[in-house]
Amino acid sequence: MRQAIRALGWATNIFWIILLFFTVTAVYSAFQIRPGFGPYAMTAYDGTLTASLPFCIANGGLYDISNLNLTTRINDERGVPISDSSTFVQFIPRGSNVSVTHNMPMSISQMSTENLSYLLFNDSTFYVDIALKLRFANAVPFKISTNSTMPWGAPLSNLTLSTPNPTHTGVIVPFSFENHSFFELNGTMGLEIVDYSDSVVGQKVIIFNVQPQNGYRTGIDVSISGDPRNIRNARLTFHTSAFSYGPMVIPFV
Numbered sequence: 001m002r003q004a005i006r007a008l009g010w011a012t013n014i015f016w017i018i019l020l021f022f023t024v025t026a027v028y029s030a031f032q033i034r035p036g037f038g039p040y041a042m043t044a045y046d047g048t049l050t051a052s053l054p055f056c057i058a059n060g061g062l063y064d065i066s067n068l069n070l071t072t073r074i075n076d077e078r079g080v081p082i083s084d085s086s087t088f089v090q091f092i093p094r095g096s097n098v099s100v101t102h103n104m105p106m107s108i109s110q111m112s113t114e115n116l117s118y119l120l121f122n123d124s125t126f127y128v129d130i131a132l133k134l135r136f137a138n139a140v141p142f143k144i145s146t147n148s149t150m151p152w153g154a155p156l157s158n159l160t161l162s163t164p165n166p167t168h169t170g171v172i173v174p175f176s177f178e179n180h181s182f183f184e185l186n187g188t189m190g191l192e193i194v195d196y197s198d199s200v201v202g203q204k205v206i207i208f209n210v211q212p213q214n215g216y217r218t219g220i221d222v223s224i225s226g227d228p229r230n231i232r233n234a235r236l237t238f239h240t241s242a243f244s245y246g247p248m249v250i251p252f253v
Helices: 002-030
Strands: 033-037 041-045 048-059 065-075 081-092 097-107 124-136 140-152 157-161 170-179 185-195 200-210 214-223 231-240 244-251
Touching: 048 065, 048 081, 065 097, 081 097, 170 185, 170 200, 185 214, 200 214
Parallel strands: none
Antiparallel strands: 033 048, 041 048, 048 097, 065 081, 065 124, 124 140, 157 170, 170 214, 185 200, 185 231, 231 244
């Protein structure tokens, strides 16, 4: 009986030694993880703007890493969600490095909705929450988190429709904007001129193609039915390869 108790005591001591050793080495291994993030790269295709975030993991610990999950959430300045995305890496052996690109797609069409339409016309800053989860030796969970910012350039920044200049057949409306975005902006803008009785007295469609970080300026020649002095406002409607928006009402003062 005494031998059995003594053996049980030795087994318990060995168990606690092993558990302590594993805990200490797991904590040590956690501090040997070296995550690194590169600069954002932006691409646009078929109405989706994708921010690509290169990242690498150096596993300098004593155990393999499994079930690595990188999750990001992008919000605007008011906290409205714009994008949620995850990248999964199943296995990273000890002593090895893994490099992955994490893609964060953002729908430009979504930005033309009521909650986010201001992003079409105003430069802003996006806030990015980053969470990295993984497991050591298929047993010990580990999580780190951080945050970052991302600049946003509006495709229709400083949009201006100035007071029409009368001509012998109608008016010329000065129109301009700056494409501060990361993508080429091409499409059409429909212009309707409205009088004080809320009737459309003139309309025109223009085609534009503006490269990133470039401006667009023109005078839109519109034939008017009636007296140009009765013009009250204009309605703008945009149809581009990235988004559609409108009608947008601009008063003439």
